[in-house]
Amino acid sequence: MEISVTVNGSARSADVEPRMLLAHVIREEFGLTGTHVGCDTTSCGACTVLLDGSPVKSCTMFGVQADGRDVTTVEGLADAAGLDPVQAAFQEEHGLQCGFCTPGMMLVGSALLERNPDPSDDDIRWAISGNLCRCTGYMNIVKAIQAAAKTKAEAAQAAAASA
């Protein structure tokens, strides 16, 4: 089946088997290997991408279900201006070790901050509770998302002040 998907802002198309999982379409057809597959059962969240802005586990969706929709992967987080505040904060706060869960974690964090710019520790922990990390114990991931919230708030304040 021919599908057309907006991936990180670019129009992409592919001819895929109907049974091909979105995670595999992203990795194999679009060549974006930052989306990882960790469990096959929707448990670990390593394959998380944003579909029309909301986190989904791309190992539990068919690629054809993304036809006509907007997908953001980890490769789409940074823009020409540089890293997304969430990415910068993950490095700054040591929010990653092996890095396998990191793309999914950052995308969930980024989506959380879109709908809740000032999340509490608990808000963050619940938001990332669909994503497993075996390395960090989550403490620094929570700190990173909090730090990113602060960076974004400061940037918004600065923008408002200069407007």
Added chain:
Amino acid sequence: MSTEATEIRGIGHSVKRKEDGRLIRGKGTFIDDMQLPGMLYMSILRSPFAHATINGIDTSRAQAVTGVVAVVTGELMAQHNLAWMPTMSGDTQAVLATDKVRFQGQEVAAVIAEDPYVAKDAVELIDADYDALGVVVSPQQALASDAPVIRDEKEGQSDNHIYHWESGDAEATDRAFAQADRVVSLDTFYPRSHPAPLETCGCIADVNSATGQTTIYMTSQAPHAIRTVFALVTGLPEENIRIVSPDLGGGFGNKVPVYPGYVVATAASLLLGRPVKWIEDRSENLISTGFARDFHMHGELALKDDGTMLGLRTSLLADEGAFHADAQPSKLKVGLYHVVTGSYDMPAAHVAADGYYTNKAPGGVAYRCSFRVTEASYMIERLVQNAAYELGMDPADLRKKNFIRPEQFPYETPTGLVYDSGDYRGAMDLALETIGYDELRKEQEQRRADGKLWGVGIASFTEAVGAGPHKDYDILGLKMNDGAELRIHPTGKAILKISSITQGQGHETTFAQIVAEEIGIQPEDIKVQHGDTDNTPYGLGTYASRSTPTVGAATAMVSRRVIEKARKIAAHLLEVSEEDVEFTRPTFSVSGAPDKAVTIQDVAFAAYTNFPDGMESGLEASFYYDPPNLTFPFGTYAVAVEVDPDTGVWDVKRMVAVDDCGVRINPMIVEGQIHGGLTEGYAIAAMQQITFDEAGNCIGSTFIDYLLPTAVETPRFELGETMTPSPHHPIGAKGVGESATVGSPAAYVNAVIDALWPLGVRNIDMPLTSAKVWEAIEAAKAPA
């Protein structure tokens, strides 16, 4: 030439990780991210039975599927003498089953296809005909006289017994027990667990049929050792084998062994002349690779009434699965379990262990621990708490009374280990002060009076890591030494090649910091290369917290070797004799004339442009480190919990972890390692277990059944630090990657048992699921 020195970000600096740049952008390279031209995909057929004879395997339907290139069976492997392979413990393991299957999930056949979906489709079409046999799922069943013999193909193997191993002095221990006022015992099962790194195991085998060059991209924590094993197994010349471990999505011991999938993929690539990729799915990972623990332990502690410890006796049954494949030093059948006397001045001890085959997956990997240290630490720390209650003492006081004192180091234990350094009381005092131990005990009394179940648990662990000295530590004869190579380029930038490999520990950063500390080149100017056997020095890899004790030492020593030569070049540049050159990184200066100076960068340039006659050009060295001893990190963990008597749910209210890992190279990374270890310790204490039913079906073959903690369950940790350097390590570091997983399970369990002790609960085996805790409470309430 000297300028005002900028601070060198060497040891003790929380340098941001060099690895992160690629990983936060999704630009890491994990095995499954790699594509080679003409690559094929492999999928494995696994046994549905735990024990069964194979009558026949019909592959015709699978072979007929469009896109299938080959179907490999044990028969085909046997034609190439590859149906069996050696294990890390000197046993043999079936690569693809020929005679019978011995555990559920065992590799039976493999399909190689043009597409991964097609490969999986075709696996479903292989018809394997089995006759089920009697099943053994525990060592207790295995030792029964009428138990089916699992390894009937092994010459001279008439039962399921693998080994008997002892350590310590049985007679001296008997004498100690004869003098005891009191003997406290504990029977406990340390359940089978799985490291479950988020990335499963896999490889791409690429055999070039024209040249014979065999490159295997592999999820391996020990590429060099694996290369040697591959050379031995396949008969391929070792120089033509290249193992490359790219970014690894965690390891925790799971990625140490050689798995059948690697061997089959390599054989398939050899036969087909095309690269073959094999990536496990999660169920395959959980049911067939690298289990850990599975020890049924008995411990007895002999004490005087005043709490003085006299002796420790422990025996255990080890469930080794169908093939004895423990990744551990060959002389030590239960690894470093003989560190079981822990942090205590124990006059006598004796350990006896027996290993048995069962119809379960092989493995016995050091899951975030140094070869069974976790089981040992759990036994002694649980036993000590129970002993304290039996004696009517506070568990903290009993520990303090028996700790090895700082002036007793180096301390030889009754099982022959020589602890390098420690201040156990110091770590405990800090932990107790941080958690407010005395107040917690008062609060506990009040809460108990109100009918609440509150508990406080402590574990004061001592680990044994950094294997190891060549005379005692080898795997399959390969001495457990490691190397480092350092080259300084003309522009003063360096490349460090190391024999260990990072799976998230941050070696690219911390090992650069060691060089920075020694030489004065900033860590960002030092590239650390690892994971590729063609381009790194030989070594046995990353596990058992051995990278810092071995490779960290090699890195410091190779840096010093480079400085020896640099000093000669500096003398030449400064026109003085070598003895008159002083080095204060990064500057070489003339004694008594500090203004006359050159930097390491100046010297590096001169090493290629202006070096003395008769000297070789360049500035580089290599060093292989043979540790004089293990290192012995330690610490005290203190946990406060509340248990809900109606549901058995227990909540961690406080978790304080004081670690002493000697000198900390990068405090940020050390704390990250401790956070992760405490989480895995919690996981083991609270939820993780690989279980089997009576038929040997693995229950817990997905993350839906094998429970891992999310951010919601994971406790919030409070960390503390004491610092007792290792006296024999060049930079005083001890290693830290696993301390928290080793030490913390006993702390969590001790806290829950502390809460339930007044009810009469003496032990609950891990994992302490709410159901098990509730049952224990109910059982204690029931009239005897």
